[in-house]
Amino acid sequence: MSYLTIKDLTVRLKNGAPLLRKVSLSVNAGEVRALVGESGAGKSMIGKAVLGILPRAAQLTGGEILLDGEDLLTLPPKQRRAKIGAKVALIPQDPLTALNPSRRVGPQITDRLVDILGWKRKEAEDRAVELLDEVHIQSPDRVMKSYPHELSGGMRQRILIASAFAAEPKLIIADEPTTALDVTVQKQILKLIREMQERHDTALLFVTHDLGVVSKISQSLTVLYAGKVIEETDVRTFFAAPKHAYSKALLAATPKYTDPDGSLMPVPDNIISAVEQEVAAFDAQLTE
Ligand SMILES: Nc1ncnc2c1ncn2[C@@H]1O[C@H](COP(=O)(O)OP(=O)(O)O)[C@@H](O)[C@H]1O
Numbered sequence: 001m002s003y004l005t006i007k008d009l010t011v012r013l014k015n016g017a018p019l020l021r022k023v024s025l026s027v028n029a030g031e032v033r034a035l036v037g038e039s040g041a042g043k044s045m046i047g048k049a050v051l052g053i054l055p056r057a058a059q060l061t062g063g064e065i066l067l068d069g070e071d072l073l074t075l076p077p078k079q080r081r082a083k084i085g086a087k088v089a090l091i092p093q094d095p096l097t098a099l100n101p102s103r104r105v106g107p108q109i110t111d112r113l114v115d116i117l118g119w120k121r122k123e124a125e126d127r128a129v130e131l132l133d134e135v136h137i138q139s140p141d142r143v144m145k146s147y148p149h150e151l152s153g154g155m156r157q158r159i160l161i162a163s164a165f166a167a168e169p170k171l172i173i174a175d176e177p178t179t180a181l182d183v184t185v186q187k188q189i190l191k192l193i194r195e196m197q198e199r200h201d202t203a204l205l206f207v208t209h210d211l212g213v214v215s216k217i218s219q220s221l222t223v224l225y226a227g228k229v230i231e232e233t234d235v236r237t238f239f240a241a242p243k244h245a246y247s248k249a250l251l252a253a254t255p256k257y258t259d260p261d262g263s264l265m266p267v268p269d270n271i272i273s274a275v276e277q278e279v280a281a282f283d284a285q286l287t288e
């Protein structure tokens with residue numbers, strides 16, 4: 001059963017330039033789907049559209065975003081915000097900017113429980129300690145009283161993971177959640193996200209520019225280029241035989257997808273020209 005279904009989502013800049021071109025993708029309940037693409041492809045924009053936090057410069061001009069079968073875009077704003085707040089959570093790319101530097105960690109986790117579930121502060125505090133324990137943080141009581149700058153990047157990301165899962169959302173969007181971390185920490189955080197996703201049986205949209213992590217975390221993937229879906233398949237099929245020339249090049253450019261230290265190589269120019277032409281032809285069709 002699909003929990004998140006995006007159909008023909010189109011987002012444009014105010015001047016009409018398309019950022020997302022009729023994007024369709026779905027994430028089943030309890031499934032992990034990777035959303036893959038180079039920087040600027042529109043991965044974060046998709047996440048923002050689902051969360052209802054598109055930047056001011058961008059406009060949603062078409063399509064549907066169904067959450068549990070209900071189109072978010074036709075809901076009145078207040079109901080939409082309430083539904084998203086209760087059902088969807090974000091694990092952000094940069095754990096430092098996502099935490100308020102001037103507040104202790106504890107209240108930043110308990111806020112969600114108090115605001116979304118209407119829990120009492122004390123109940124929420126007990127649950128926050130449990131959650132910190134769940135994300136393998138030692139001495140959670142002490143960490144609750146810490147300020148973000150007193151903690152390492154990995155610790156801060158663990159806290160944001162705990163916070164994302166706190167109110168038992170049905171869908172988590174993880175937007176390049178390990179990009180800002182050291183390689184060794186990346187592996188631990190990836191493992192933790194997978195572990196939490198399984199335990200809580202949450203649907204997960206895992207955004208990444210790195211095909212190397214895809215095989216470790218997800219069952220299916222969607223490849224995006226210039227805001228257009230290029231390929232959409234299950235992970236096994238993709239790694240055995242990617243269909244699109246761009247996907248093949250992307251895979252070939254990933255040194256060894258078992259080697260987390262390998263850095264990405266560029267996709268060859270001729271492949272980029274071909275995919276650019278394909279996108280232009282798609283745009284021309286849209287405006288006909
Ligand atoms: N606040 C913004 N205002 C205008 N354009 C934006 C804004 N944020 C992102 N974009 C543009 O939208 C496109 C997609 O960006 P983004 O979703 O952040 O890419 P990704 O997450 O795949 O790296 C890019 O071309 C980017 O320049």
Ligand SMILES: [Mg+2]
Pocket residue numbers: 043044045175176
């Ligand atoms: Mg991004």
